Amino acid sequence: MPGWFRITLYRSAIGLPERTHGVLKALGLRRRMQTVFHPVEPQFAGMIMKVKELVLVEEVDRPKTNWEVKQERTPEPGFYVEKPAPRDGGRVLQQLRQLGNVKAGEVDEEVRL
């Protein structure tokens, strides 16, 4: 099972030598935060070595498609409603529970302070 390098361009090469731009172009990196996959081979390792200050590298088992990479950073669709938390962090509620005034089930709007 050959490994793969997952390479993300983290810093731009603007203002750096022309050779650096060429290496990024050869790796297929055109814009910041773009991710490409290349097999673990000395030729690709050498290219990464040339731009090691600009990229983030991981070793992964298989290359992901562009769609899969995008899914990683896409949030879940829709929304959910959060319940309001008691303002004192629940301390009064705890004390009431310890005193036996409130049972575990009936924690609701009346008790919220």
Next chain:
Amino acid sequence: MFGPFRFTNPLSGGLLWKIPWRLSRFQKLRQRRRLRAVDNVVATLDEALAKKGETLKALERWKAEMPTEAQMLPKDKYTLFDRSAKRYRKGIHKLPKWTRVSQRVNPPGY
């Protein structure tokens, strides 16, 4: 003393750039993070190639010559050698593109 014609440095001398002579502690923090990021990339390459039994001349040379972030002295992380500077050191932020180039070692003898 006051008013539009007061003698301040920028008014009497023209252009005055105020580049601090040393890094702030936040700049130093980010500098350490960048050093560590480069160390991580090199370590990843080394591990991946070692699994396949391969190696790389540039990688071997880097490992032989360059200290990691933890091995470096603060002096080398935040300053660099300059033959014309007082006491031969100046802030690393004077180096062009200093956040995107590797500058870790000193010339022999310094």
